Amino acid sequence: MPESVAPEHQHQLDTSGLYCPEPVMLLHGKLDEVDAGEVLLVIATDPATTRDIPRFCQFLKQELLLQDENSEVYRYWIKKA
Incomplete structure (x- = not known):
């Protein structure tokens, strides 16, 4: 995906190499740091x-x-409510 299409983000969480349930557990904790x-x-x-x-x-x-997959890497842009 071209970088210009991706939504702007203020925070990033890289869970590469981790398997269920770790990515979601880390996501839950990281959202506490996001406004x-x-x-x-x-x-x-x-x-x-x-x-x-x-x-x-x-x-x-x-x-x-947005949800995107490229070369077995999955990316998710999540806007905190």
């Missing part, structure tokens, strides 16, 4: 995150702005 309205970019390599992170966002009412 409402800010965007967090999550980078993951676990294919389970394609299911887990959208469900996490829906359950906790966080806005998933």
Whole structure:
């Protein structure tokens, strides 16, 4: 994905190499550091995150702005409610 298309983000969480449930657990903790309205970019390599992170966002009412996959790397832009 061209960088110009990706939403601007203020925070980043790299969970590369970690597997379920660690990426979601770290995401939950990282969101405590993010202010409402800010965007967090999550980078993951676990294919389970394609299911887990959208469900996490829906359950906790966080806005998933964009979900992208490129070369087995998954990226999620989440805007904190």
